[in-house]
Amino acid sequence: MPNPKHIILQSFVFLCLLLQASSKSTIEPCSNSDSCNALLGYTLYTDLKVSEVASLFQIDPISLLTANAIDISYPDVEHHILPSKLFLKIPISCSCVDGIRKSVATHYKTRPSDTLSSIADAVYAGLVSSDQLREANSISDPSVLDVGQNLVVPLPCTCFNGSDNSLPAIYLSYVVRPVDTLAAIAARYFTTLTDLMNVNAMGSTAINDGDILAVPIPACASNFPKSASDFGLLVPNGSYAITAGHCVQCSCGPKNLDLYCMPASLAVSCSSMQCRGSNLMLGNVTVQQTSGGCNVTSCNYDGIVNGSIVTTLSPSLQPRCPGLQEFPPLVAPPTTVARDTVFAPAPAPLFDGAGPASPKSSLVPSAGLPGGFSPANGPISGISSGASVACSLVKPLPTLTNALVLLLVKLMIPVAL
Ligand SMILES: *[C@@H]1O[C@H](CO)[C@@H](O)[C@H](O)[C@H]1NC(C)=O
Ligand SMILES: *[C@@H]1O[C@H](CO)[C@@H](O)[C@H](O)[C@H]1NC(C)=O
Ligand SMILES: *[C@@H]1O[C@H](CO)[C@@H](O)[C@H](O)[C@H]1NC(C)=O
Ligand SMILES: *[C@@H]1O[C@H](CO)[C@@H](O)[C@H](O)[C@H]1NC(C)=O
Numbered sequence: 009m010p011n012p013k014h015i016i017l018q019s020f021v022f023l024c025l026l027l028q029a030s031s032k033s034t035i036e037p038c039s040n041s042d043s044c045n046a047l048l049g050y051t052l053y054t055d056l057k058v059s060e061v062a063s064l065f066q067i068d069p070i071s072l073l074t075a076n077a078i079d080i081s082y083p084d085v086e087h088h089i090l091p092s093k094l095f096l097k098i099p100i101s102c103s104c105v106d107g108i109r110k111s112v113a114t115h116y117k118t119r120p121s122d123t124l125s126s127i128a129d130a131v132y133a134g135l136v137s138s139d140q141l142r143e144a145n146s147i148s149d150p151s152v153l154d155v156g157q158n159l160v161v162p163l164p165c166t167c168f169n170g171s172d173n174s175l176p177a178i179y180l181s182y183v184v185r186p187v188d189t190l191a192a193i194a195a196r197y198f199t200t201l202t203d204l205m206n207v208n209a210m211g212s213t214a215i216n217d218g219d220i221l222a223v224p225i226p227a228c229a230s231n232f233p234k235s236a237s238d239f240g241l242l243v244p245n246g247s248y249a250i251t252a253g254h255c256v257q258c259s260c261g262p263k264n265l266d267l268y269c270m271p272a273s274l275a276v277s278c279s280s281m282q283c284r285g286s287n288l289m290l291g292n293v294t295v296q297q298t299s300g301g302c303n304v305t306s307c308n309y310d311g312i313v314n315g316s317i318v319t320t321l322s323p324s325l326q327p328r329c330p331g332l333q334e335f336p337p338l339v340a341p342p343t344t345v346a347r348d349t350v351f352a353p354a355p356a357p358l359f360d361g362a363g364p365a366s367p368k369s370s371l372v373p374s375a376g377l378p379g380g381f382s383p384a385n386g387p388i389s390g391i392s393s394g395a396s397v398a399c400s401l402v403k404p405l406p407t408l409t410n411a412l413v414l415l416l417v418k419l420m421i422p423v424a425l
């Protein structure tokens with residue numbers, strides 16, 4: 009199809025010119041109202057308590073800890089102070105808003121001396137731009153921020169059907185730092201350069217400070233019924249998730265990607281976690297060697313339905329008896345930031361100091377685009393970055409239909425590679 013491709017490419021180049029000087033970010037068009045689990049890669053801008061980080065994103069402190077495999081049994085762990093510059097994975101729910109995937113559940117209450125760019129670049133570490141904040145909150149004069157104003161903070165996320173190359177995956181929205189290379193990011197997250205490029209519809213391995221990449225992380229999928237309130241639960245490899253009102257904890261990895269759930273250590277008042285018709289509790293497995301193989305019976309978690317924990321007893325005959333369940337290693341609540349020696353070739357303290365390396369102008373060209381182009385609905389695009397002149401291959405444009413954007417992405421991959 010040379011002709012349509014040509015036309016689309018031409019208009020694409022045109023759009024790129026219009027949108028120059030904004031960083032790339034990967035956008036996923038969507039049409040249904042479902043949501044998925046997603047992760048944000050967040051770097052602390054200052055020392056913060058676990059509970060403070062959680063409240064910045066309005067998430068449960070326990071799920072913040074378990075998503076990072078931090079041991080929750082430490083005394084008073086919610087008040088533990090996490091060090092500045094620590095990198096954390098923030099578990100969020102990714103929904104479909106105005107035709108693209110994003111999270112709009114986070115709000116921020118402004119404090120004295122906040123500016124849109126300090127909120128965007130420092131507090132939310134580049135996950136949002138000051139333009140997106142301005143648009144999402146219809147702020148006409150960014151120089152006048154009332155203290156105590158409740159701002160919605162649109163955050164980037166993708167679902168891509170909870171899979172990558174047909175295997176269960178969860179997507180991390182990763183803000184590129186000056187020291188990063190695409191190869192190093194791929195290595196760090198056990199994926200390949202090709203996969204990262206495909207997922208982000210990239211034509212080259214070039215990345216820039218402030219770009220937001222969707223990084224697939226292998227995950228354990230659940231198979232809960234649609235009626236379950238935790239339907240679709242995905243747990244990334246090497247981590248834990250807490251569900252069923254803190255009653256159940258599920259883990260993923262390290263040996264296989266089978267979701268394993270058991271009663272949570274902090275379970276207080278929970279409905280029964282025993283499998284009906286047996287004396288097995290959630291997570292219990294009995295094995296019995298028989299002549300035909302190993303008779304394995306496990307008591308599995310099947311979601312929370314109408315406030316009740318659903319358990320299923322599942323018998324199976326396996327060639328070999330399974331070993332003891334292995335768990336992802338837990339870490340103590342961090343107090344210092346490990347030097348990123350593996351991924352940063354030379355010590356490059358580019359992020360020293362309290363804020364981002366250089367506060368950037370809050371104006372990007374898209375602000376003054378002719379009608380129809382203004383991202384008034386706050387699509388996740390264009391973190392303002394003077395250094396970056398690349399154009400996202402999947403930038404959402406209200407004037408394009410989702411189908412066209414998808415087509416564009418599909419066409420760009422073969423063209424680019
Ligand atoms: C989404 O993924 C599921 C398996 O995880 C698969 O069965 C289904 O076909 C996929 N849907 C699309 C639209 O790719
Ligand atoms: C899961 O993580 C472990 C390390 O924690 C790694 O050894 C393993 O290869 C990962 N599994 C997959 C499928 O990526
Ligand atoms: C069953 O699970 C409970 C809760 O995790 C645990 O305390 C108990 O030791 C397990 N019993 C067996 C037989 O594995
Ligand atoms: C497997 O074990 C279960 C419970 O332990 C038992 O009910 C079932 O009959 C066993 N099946 C076989 C084939 O041994």
Ligand SMILES: *[C@@H]1O[C@H](CO)[C@@H](O)[C@H](O)[C@H]1NC(C)=O
Nearest residue numbers: 233235236312313314315316
């Ligand atoms: C949940 O409760 C409602 C009413 O309380 C009931 O109609 C529905 O069937 C229940 N769902 C399940 C799966 O039990």
